[in-house]
Structure formats: structure tokens, C-alpha cells
Amino acid sequence: MYRTRTGARGTTADTRPARSRRARGAGLGVAAWLLGLLFFLPIAWMVLTSLHSEPDAATNPPSWAASLTLDGYREFFGVGGGASPWPALINSTVASLASTLLVLLLAFPAAYALSIRPVKKWTDVLFFFLSTKMLPVVAGLLPLYLFAKNTGLLDNIWLLVLLYTSMNLPIAVWMMQSFLAEVPVAVIEAAQLDGARLPTVLARVVAPIAAPGIAATALICFIFSWNELLFARVLTGVVAETAPVFLTGFITSQGLFLAKVCAASLVISLPVLAAGFAAQDKLVQGLSLGAVK
Known part of the structure; x- marks a missing residue:
């Protein structure tokens, strides 16, 4: 009986570091995703702004529900007489x-x-x-x-x-x-x-x-x-x-x-x-x- 209890306690003690490592890994994974989203946010903002008209892009605060358009890309590629x-x-x-x-x-x-x-x-x-x-x-x-x-x-x-x-x-x-x-x-x-x-x-x-x-x-x-x-x-x-x-x-x-x-x-x-x-x-x-x- 004594050996059985010791083995059980040893098994429990062995699983605690493994659970701690898994929890630490999950926390680091979540932090990495949040950091990646933080760096991606300006790019997403730039893409969304490029699809707005100039009046909607210049509003403060910006309008997320504004209608989308490709006028910015048309002007960039010179459609209509631009460079x-x-x-x-x-x-x-x-x-x-x-x-x-x-x-x-x-x-x-x-x-x-x-x-x-x-x-x-x-x-x-x-x-x-x-x-x-x-x-x-x-x-x-x-x-x-x-x-x-x-x-x-x-x-x-x-x-x-x-x-x-x-x-x-x-x-x-x-x-x-x-x-x-x-x-x-x-x-x-x-x-x-x-x-x-x-x-x-x-x-x-x-x-x-x-x-x-x-x-x-x-x-x-x-x-x-x-x-x-x-x-x-x-x-x-x-x-x-x-x-x-x-x-x-x-x-x-x-x-x-x-x-x-x-x-x-x-x-x-x-x-x-x-x-x-x-x-x-x-x-x-x-x-x-x-x-x-």
C-alpha cells in the first residue's frame, strides 16, 4: 500500500510540470497571435482605407460601414488621364x-x-x-x-x-x-x-x-x-x-x-x-x- 501511494503521488507530481509547460506554451501562443494581429492591424487599416472614397477615408473617426469602391486604384493606374x-x-x-x-x-x-x-x-x-x-x-x-x-x-x-x-x-x-x-x-x-x-x-x-x-x-x-x-x-x-x-x-x-x-x-x-x-x-x-x- 505504501508503494502504491508513493507511485500515485509520484505520478501526480510528474504531471504537474507537464501541465505547467502546456499552459505556458498556450499562453505564449496566444501572446504571439495577439502580437501578430497588432502588427497586421495597420496593413488591414490601409487595405480598408484604399477601398473607400476620399470623403469617407477623410472622416474622423473613420467609417467602417462606408461603401467600398476601387476609385483609388483607378487613379493610381492612371485610368482617366492620370500618370x-x-x-x-x-x-x-x-x-x-x-x-x-x-x-x-x-x-x-x-x-x-x-x-x-x-x-x-x-x-x-x-x-x-x-x-x-x-x-x-x-x-x-x-x-x-x-x-x-x-x-x-x-x-x-x-x-x-x-x-x-x-x-x-x-x-x-x-x-x-x-x-x-x-x-x-x-x-x-x-x-x-x-x-x-x-x-x-x-x-x-x-x-x-x-x-x-x-x-x-x-x-x-x-x-x-x-x-x-x-x-x-x-x-x-x-x-x-x-x-x-x-x-x-x-x-x-x-x-x-x-x-x-x-x-x-x-x-x-x-x-x-x-x-x-x-x-x-x-x-x-x-x-x-x-x-x-
């Missing part, structure tokens, strides 16, 4: 994709040299890359403007490609260095024993293993390039105008038209949201690469 957003969207696409491709081509071998085959004083090299981000962007704006003016590169989309590449390259090297550091050296040495040269090792051995990290780096560089405004605002005019610059054109001296601005903001944000949704599994794997040994 077309397609040139700006194409410019942003070209600048973002081209700069991201250049960043990956330059950062991948640099990260390989700093991680798998480290050069001397590689930590100093990484600090040098990081130090290039310490200068405020606005401090270099005037020299860049004068350079673009004297070389005839003002209002040129390829100037933005070069600037976005230099802007994102330090971040890409830092990210990819940590990703490539997790690649097993034994796999690389086995490929080299089989006669594989460096380009083959990079393309067929290292790149497939580090694909999640490369995808995460590419996505972040694409987002930074797509959202950049300061360079594009100062160094472009009409020919190389990007989507963020086009968006600022909706703020006029007549006022801020909330429905039109929300519709434009939602459409311009869709490429980034689509890229993030398409690469979300690679992004999660890349950002967590090396977190668990």
Missing part, C-alpha cells in the same frame, strides 16, 4: 533585381574567402565592411550628386544599380559569411580531391548547401533596394523615377488624399510581399542557419 505608374514600377524592378544579382555575385566569393578559406586578419576585413555603413547616407549625397552631374549619370537607372549594390554589399558579406561558415569543410575537400576547381566548388558544392542563406540575403537586399527613397529622390527625375518616388507624387499642395495614397502604397508593397511569401521557407531556414549546433 501611369508602370515606368516607375519597371525602374524599381530593374534596379532591385540587377543590384541584388550583382551583390550576390560579389558577396558570395568574398564570404567564401572570409569563412571557409579565411584570409589573414579576416575579422579586420569584416569590420571594414561594417565601417562603410557608419557614414550617414545624407553625408555622401552631395558628392554623389556632383559626380552624377559631371558624368552625365543624373536620371539614369544604372547609377541607382551601382549605388544599391554598394549599399547592400557590406550587409550581404556579413550575412553570407555566417551562413558559409556552417558549410562542412570535409565536403569541399572531398570535391577538391575529385578534381573540382574553385568555380565548380562554389557553384555545385557550396551554393546548394548554403541556398537558404543565399535566398535570405537576396530577399533582404531586394527589399532594401525596392524601398530606397533618398538616392532615387535626389538623383532621378522622370526617366529613372522609381516606385517610392512616384508614391511621393500623391502628396500635393492640395492635400493628402488618403484613399489614393493607401491604394498606391498597397500596390507598390505587393512585389516585396510576394517575394517574401515565395521565399519564406528559405528565409526562415537561412536566418536560423547555425542557430542550433
Whole structure:
């Protein structure tokens, strides 16, 4: 009898930590959902406002039961004689994709040299890359403007490609260095024993293993390039105008038209949201690469 009671008490004591862990997990899950809804609320508000007419969007407090309309999207796409957003969207696409491709081509071998085959004083090299981000962007704006003016590169989309590449390259090297550091050296040495040269090792051995990290780096560089405004605002005019610059054109001296601005903001944000949704599994794997040994 004594042993039976002890076993029962032991079973009860063992179930209490399990119940506590389940309750704690449920509480954290509810908190995560509430936090996610809190971050999603401004996006939902923007979508709802974009579907209202300008008088209904400007009411204070906003009217949730107002009739829905697509007038904001029609005005954004230039239906009825307005400016077309397609040139700006194409410019942003070209600048973002081209700069991201250049960043990956330059950062991948640099990260390989700093991680798998480290050069001397590689930590100093990484600090040098990081130090290039310490200068405020606005401090270099005037020299860049004068350079673009004297070389005839003002209002040129390829100037933005070069600037976005230099802007994102330090971040890409830092990210990819940590990703490539997790690649097993034994796999690389086995490929080299089989006669594989460096380009083959990079393309067929290292790149497939580090694909999640490369995808995460590419996505972040694409987002930074797509959202950049300061360079594009100062160094472009009409020919190389990007989507963020086009968006600022909706703020006029007549006022801020909330429905039109929300519709434009939602459409311009869709490429980034689509890229993030398409690469979300690679992004999660890349950002967590090396977190668990």
C-alpha cells in the first residue's frame, strides 16, 4: 500500500510540470497571435482605407460601414488621364533585381574567402565592411550628386544599380559569411580531391548547401533596394523615377488624399510581399542557419 501511494503521488507530481509547460506554451501562443494581429492591424487599416472614397477615408473617426469602391486604384493606374505608374514600377524592378544579382555575385566569393578559406586578419576585413555603413547616407549625397552631374549619370537607372549594390554589399558579406561558415569543410575537400576547381566548388558544392542563406540575403537586399527613397529622390527625375518616388507624387499642395495614397502604397508593397511569401521557407531556414549546433 505504501508503494502504491508513493507511485500515485509520484505520478501526480510528474504531471504537474507537464501541465505547467502546456499552459505556458498556450499562453505564449496566444501572446504571439495577439502580437501578430497588432502588427497586421495597420496593413488591414490601409487595405480598408484604399477601398473607400476620399470623403469617407477623410472622416474622423473613420467609417467602417462606408461603401467600398476601387476609385483609388483607378487613379493610381492612371485610368482617366492620370500618370501611369508602370515606368516607375519597371525602374524599381530593374534596379532591385540587377543590384541584388550583382551583390550576390560579389558577396558570395568574398564570404567564401572570409569563412571557409579565411584570409589573414579576416575579422579586420569584416569590420571594414561594417565601417562603410557608419557614414550617414545624407553625408555622401552631395558628392554623389556632383559626380552624377559631371558624368552625365543624373536620371539614369544604372547609377541607382551601382549605388544599391554598394549599399547592400557590406550587409550581404556579413550575412553570407555566417551562413558559409556552417558549410562542412570535409565536403569541399572531398570535391577538391575529385578534381573540382574553385568555380565548380562554389557553384555545385557550396551554393546548394548554403541556398537558404543565399535566398535570405537576396530577399533582404531586394527589399532594401525596392524601398530606397533618398538616392532615387535626389538623383532621378522622370526617366529613372522609381516606385517610392512616384508614391511621393500623391502628396500635393492640395492635400493628402488618403484613399489614393493607401491604394498606391498597397500596390507598390505587393512585389516585396510576394517575394517574401515565395521565399519564406528559405528565409526562415537561412536566418536560423547555425542557430542550433
